[in-house]
Amino acid sequence: xxxxxxxxAYCAALFAFLYLPLGVMFVFSFNDARRNVVWxxxxxxxxxxxxxxxxxxxAMLTSLELAAAAxxxxxxxxxxxxxxxxxxxxxxxxxxxDALLNVPLMMPEVALGVGLLTFLVRAGFELDFTAxxxxxxxxxxxxxxAAVRARLISLQESSLEDxxxxxxxxxxxxxxxxxxxxxxxxxxxxxxxxxxxxxxxFVTTFFVAGIGIVTMPIKIYSMMKFGVTPEINALSVCLxxxxxxxxxxxxxxxxxxxxxxxx
Amino acid sequence: xxxxxSWLLGGRKPAASHLLLAPATLWLVFLLVIPAAGLVLLSFxxxxxxxxxxxxxxxxxxxxxxxxxxxxxxxxxLGFAGATTALCLILGYxxxxxxxxxxxxxxxxxxxxxxxxxxxxxxxxxYSWMIVLGKEGLLNTAMISIGFxxxxxGFLYSPFSILLGLVYFYLPFAVLPLYASLDKVPRAVxxxxxxxxxxRWTAFFKVTLPLSLPGVVAGCVLTFIPCLGDFLTVxxxxxxxxxxxxxLISNQFMMAQDWPFGSALTTILLAGLVGxxxxxxxxxxx
Numbered sequence: 230x231x232x233x234x235x236x237x238a239y240c241a242a243l244f245a246f247l248y249l250p251l252g253v254m255f256v257f258s259f260n261d262a263r264r265n266v267v268w269x270x271x272x273x274x275x276x277x278x279x280x281x282x283x284x285x286x287x288a289m290l291t292s293l294e295l296a297a298a299a300x301x302x303x304x305x306x307x308x309x310x311x312x313x314x315x316x317x318x319x320x321x322x323x324x325x326x327d328a329l330l331n332v333p334l335m336m337p338e339v340a341l342g343v344g345l346l347t348f349l350v351r352a353g354f355e356l357d358f359t360a361x362x363x364x365x366x367x368x369x370x371x372x373x374x375a376a377v378r379a380r381l382i383s384l385q386e387s388s389l390e391d392x393x394x395x396x397x398x399x400x401x402x403x404x405x406x407x408x409x410x411x412x413x414x415x416x417x418x419x420x421x422x423x424x425x426x427x428x429x430x431f432v433t434t435f436f437v438a439g440i441g442i443v444t445m446p447i448k449i450y451s452m453m454k455f456g457v458t459p460e461i462n463a464l465s466v467c468l469x470x471x472x473x474x475x476x477x478x479x480x481x482x483x484x485x486x487x488x489x490x491x492x
Numbered sequence: 493x494x495x496x497x498s499w500l501l502g503g504r505k506p507a508a509s510h511l512l513l514a515p516a517t518l519w520l521v522f523l524l525v526i527p528a529a530g531l532v533l534l535s536f537x538x539x540x541x542x543x544x545x546x547x548x549x550x551x552x553x554x555x556x557x558x559x560x561x562x563x564x565x566x567x568x569x570l571g572f573a574g575a576t577t578a579l580c581l582i583l584g585y586x587x588x589x590x591x592x593x594x595x596x597x598x599x600x601x602x603x604x605x606x607x608x609x610x611x612x613x614x615x616x617x618x619y620s621w622m623i624v625l626g627k628e629g630l631l632n633t634a635m636i637s638i639g640f641x642x643x644x645x646g647f648l649y650s651p652f653s654i655l656l657g658l659v660y661f662y663l664p665f666a667v668l669p670l671y672a673s674l675d676k677v678p679r680a681v682x683x684x685x686x687x688x689x690x691x692r693w694t695a696f697f698k699v700t701l702p703l704s705l706p707g708v709v710a711g712c713v714l715t716f717i718p719c720l721g722d723f724l725t726v727x728x729x730x731x732x733x734x735x736x737x738x739x740l741i742s743n744q745f746m747m748a749q750d751w752p753f754g755s756a757l758t759t760i761l762l763a764g765l766v767g768x769x770x771x772x773x774x775x776x777x778x
Contacts, residue, residue, distance in 0.1 A: 236586060236589070236590045236594060237590065237594070239586055239587070239590070240587050240590045240591075240602070241587070243583065243587050243663075244602075244605065244606075246607070246660070247609045247660070247663070248609065249620075249624065250617050250618075250620030250623075250624060250660075251609065251612060251617070251620065253620050253624055253630060254565075254616070254620040254623065257623060257740050257742070266623070266628060266629060266630050266633045267633070278741065305515070306515040306516050306519060307516075309512045309513070309515060309516070310512065310513050310515070310516040312501075312510035312512060313501070313503060313508075313509045313513050314513075316501075316503060317503025317504075317508060317509040317512070318503055318506075318509075320506035320509045320510070321506065326513070327525075329520055329525075330520070330768060332520075332524060333524060335717075335765070336524075336648075336762075336765075337718065337720070337721020337722075337723075337738065337761060337765065338721070339721050339723045339738040339741050339742060339758070339761075340528075340531075340721060340741075340758050340761055340762055341524075341527075343531065343741060343742070343745045343754060343755075343758055344524075344527030344528050344758070345523060345527050346530050346745060347527060347530055347534060347745075347751060347755070348522075348523070348526055348527035348530050351530065356541050363519070363523065364523060366519065367520075367523045367524060370516065370519065381763050385771055396715070398614040399497075399498060400496060400497065400501040401494060401497040401498065401501065402504050404501050407588075425611065429612075429613035429615070429616075431613070431614070431615045431724065432723055432724060435742075436742075436745065436746075444614060446615050449615060449616070449619070450615060453615075453619055453622075453728070457619075457622055457623055457626060458605075461619060462620075465613075465616040465620070468613060468616055469612050469613075469616060472611055472612055472613065473608070473612075474684060475589065476608070476611050480604075
C-alpha cells in the first residue's frame, strides 16, 4: 500500500506539529541557560527553584484545593442528576433539561466568565474561594454527568438492580449494594476529569477569581507577562505531567461500553 | 424513612425527579441562566462615570458595537474563525481518513494521542509556541544558523501566530467528528463503487466524501463556534492590534470598566452562537 505510506507520513507530520511545543518545553526545562534557545547543558536547577518559590507553592495548593472542591461538588450534583435522568420515569421537559445540562460545555468561556463576574458582583457576593469553586463545579458538571450517565445506562440494560429487587431488596438496598458500587468507577472517572478541567482552567478563573486568589494557571499567566523564562518551562512540565497522570488514571477507571454489561 | 427513600429512588412521580435534580437546577439557574439573562439586561443599560451603571434603556451599546471602531473587530473575528475552520478541515480530513481506513491496530492509540494536547492546558501549549516563534526563538535561531535568514523575523504577535495557535488548538475538534462520520461509511458501498468501475478518486469524490458530509458540517460547527469566543490565543500569541471579540469583551470588563458595552458584545457573541447552532440543527433534521 504505497498510498497508505504517504498518508501515514502526513499524519506523522501533523502529530509532530501537535507535539512540537510540548517537546520543546520539556527539553528546554533542563537547559542550563537563561536565554532559552541555545543548549548550554543539562540542569535541574529550574525545578529546584520552583520548590523554593513560596508564592508558587501557595498557588499550587490553591489550585489543588479548588480542583478537589469543584470535583467533589460536581460529583455529588452529577450523580444525583444522572440517577434521576436515567432511572426515573421521564418527566415533562426532560429533553429540554438535558440540553440545558450541556450548555456549560458549549458556552464560550469568556461569556461564562463575564456572566458569572457580573452576577456575583451585582448580587453582592464576595469573589472568594467558595464562589470560584461553585463556578468551577458548573464547568465540571457536564463531564461528570456524561461519565456517570453512560455507566447508569449500561447498568440499566444489565437489569442487575431489578434482579436485586426481585430477590427482595428494597430500593434503598439495591441502590447501596448494587447501583453505587457499580457506578463508583464512573463517578471516580468523572471526578478525575473534573479535577483536571478545574485544575487547568484559566479563562473562567481569570474573570471570577478575586484579587486574593492565585491559582496555578493564573500564576503562570502573570509570569508569562514578564517574558519567557526557564522556570515557566519547568512549571509547565510539572503541570503537564500532573495532567497526564490524571488522564491516565481516568482511562484506568473509565468503563468500556462492552465491559459493563458483562460483569 | 424507607418509604421516602423508595419514593425518591423509584422515581415514578415527577416530584422525585425534581428533588434529585434540585442541586443541578440550583447551579444551572443561578450560575448559568440568571448570569446570561443579567448580561442581556445589562446590555441595554448605560455606562455612567466610574463604571456606575445607569438603568436608561436603549440600543446605544449595540449601535456602538457596529460602528467604524468596533465593526473591524467583529469582522476580524469572523475572518479568523472562518480561516481556522477551513484550515482545520483541510488539514484534518486526511488524518481522519487515515484513522478511519488505514490506521488498523494503531487507531485507538492515535485517537488518544490526538486528544492529549487538547487535555494539556492551552495556556502551557501557547507558552511553548512563544518559545518556538519568538524573536530569539527556536525557529528564528534555526533559520539564521542554516543561513536561510539574515536577521530574525517577528513571527510572534502577527496574524500568522494567531492562526497557528487557533489551528493548533482546534484541529482535534475538526478531526474527531470527521473521523466519526468516515468510520460509519459502509465499506461495502465503497467496494461496490470499485466493482462498478470507479477509480480511487471517483470513488472518493462520489461516495466517501458525500457520505462523510455530516462529519464535515459537525467539524465546521465545532471549530467555528468556539473560535468566535476564543480569548486566550490573541491574548498570548496576538496582542492588542489583533483583538478579537473575546478580547474586546474581556477588556470592557477588566480594563475599561464599561460593563454595559461588554454585555452587549457578549450578547452578540451568544446570539451568533445560538444562530449557528440553530442553523446546524435545521440542517441536521432536514
